[in-house]
């Protein structure tokens with residue numbers, strides 16, 4: 001083993017948004033010190049065109065870049081391209097796959113998360129996380145006539161809308177689509193677009209830039225071991241043609257309130273002599289027996305069996321903590337993430353964590369919750385670096401303002417979607433009121449009220465209400481006297497509260 005580097009550098013693990021933002025912020029705070037970014041992926045994620053849309057809402061593009069671009073931008077950042085295989089927290093050092101040891105004075109773990117697949121090790125069950133897995137999915141899709149999507153969160157929503165030329169059976173546990181983002185009302189608004197043919201017009205991308213060109217060149221020269229790359233994000237499918245073998249644009253059947261009971265390979269299925277269902281033509285449940293043979297069969301808990309070419313398990317993520325646990329007594333959250341306090345500190349001295357790997361365990365603002373999202377990875381990475389700096393300099397630091405209000409802007413089914421605060425009345429019990437305004441095919445607005453105060457909102461479409469509602473949630477003004485006028489389309493609400 002080679003000699004250890006000089007003691008006492010800041011070390012960040014992970015080249016995703018959290019890790020890169022953390023390293024950048026440390027480089028700004030400590031221009032005279034070396035910052036080490038140790039990452040298993042051959043490319044890093046860079047935030048570009050950052051735009052603060054309002055007090056809390058932010059938008060940005062994301063580019064995959066060779067690590068040299070980060071080093072050029074910040075000469076005091078040194079990127080080490082190797083996976084961390086062990087952490088010795090008592091000795092303040094990490095060991096990488098290439099046999100090196102690095103000693104840290106403060107360490108920030110930003111190793112992201114992995115897809116939580118319904119069935120590990122089955123070649124017919126794909127997960128989507130990084131560029132490689134997205135490309136593998138695309139490759140399999142070009143040969144597919146029918147796939148099954150399992151799960152009801154962000155990835156499933158995107159795939160259900162984007163996949164063309166292939167029959168899609170979408171199996172969800174819930175009554176309505178998109179349970180991590182929407183209630184049944186919003187889901188119905190979106191479903192009507194999903195079940196109608198997509199417009200022929202070229203769909204606008206979720207974000208304008210998502211570059212994988214450089215990444216492709218780099219990836220091919222590196223061995224990948226078992227590590228996942230950084231998570232995809234806004235517009236990950238923008239550069240990929242998600243098309244199966246058929247000529248139709250969109251053909252989807254949704255099976256609600258069910259889970260996957262069993263997956264059979266073709267040979268197993270033949271022996272069992274069970275019947276599978278044909279793809280329903282009219283969005284209703286199929287009763288016709290399928291005469292075709294498929295590589296894999298999926299039995300659902302509602303009794304239906306469908307054959308398909310493969311399944312996509314879009315069933316959430318598990319924090320990527322495994323490489324760091326051996327011999328280190330970290331406190332873990334219920335979701336398996338590294339618990340962090342309001343200073344982004346884990347339970348072990350001088351070790352911080354940010355992004356998908358961590359579980360926020362500070363008492364949250366009443367209108368904020370953690371979700372494993374791009375924006376939160378950036379905010380946490382930046383704030384963790386500031387906390388590391390504050391602890392080094394001995395200055396206290398206040399909680400970053402971005403954790404005051406949950407705010408997420410994205411695109412689903414080609415609609416702009418803004419989610420604010422307790423947008424699904426999370427944790428409010430029955431003691432809340434909903435106000436709705438909906439124009440089919442155009443906009444869906446839902447406001448969550450509690451004791452006359454606005455606690456959250458879902459804005460689908462070009463509503464232009466995000467800034468006003470953000471303010472109303474932040475200032476917790478008593479809105480009881482305004483009643484339904486809050487959503488009255490004839491009243492200019494922005495002027496009203498100016």
Ligand SMILES: Cc1cc2nc3c(=O)[nH]c(=O)nc-3n(C[C@H](O)[C@H](O)[C@H](O)COP(=O)(O)OP(=O)(O)OC[C@H]3O[C@@H](n4cnc5c(N)ncnc54)[C@H](O)[C@@H]3O)c2cc1C
Nearest residue numbers: 014015016017018040041084111112231355356372373374
């Ligand atoms: C398909 C898809 C679409 C998404 N779309 C959106 C969206 O539209 N909006 C949104 O807000 N969020 C979206 N997300 C979520 C978002 O991408 C993640 O929340 C965010 O990227 C997490 O960033 P991170 O830096 O914490 O982790 P990651 O991006 O996963 O980065 C982790 C890094 O750590 C490295 N690493 C892992 N293990 C080790 C190790 N042992 N040693 C060294 N390095 C290691 C990895 O190689 C990687 O570089 C999407 C996610 C997916 C999968």
Ligand SMILES: NC(=O)C1=CN([C@@H]2O[C@H](COP(=O)(O)OP(=O)(O)OC[C@H]3O[C@@H](n4cnc5c(N)ncnc54)[C@H](O)[C@@H]3O)[C@@H](O)[C@H]2O)C=CC1
Nearest residue numbers: 151152153154155156173180259314315316317372373410
């Ligand atoms: N536009 C956006 O904001 C997007 C965000 N993302 C993020 O990327 C990450 C990964 O996305 P997803 O995998 O979609 O995770 P997710 O957490 O958004 O959704 C997981 C879904 O799987 C369901 N599920 C869990 N276990 C299941 C099981 N055994 N059987 C059936 N269903 C099961 C859950 O009910 C939930 O609907 C998430 O953090 C998500 O927030 C992903 C895509 C788009």
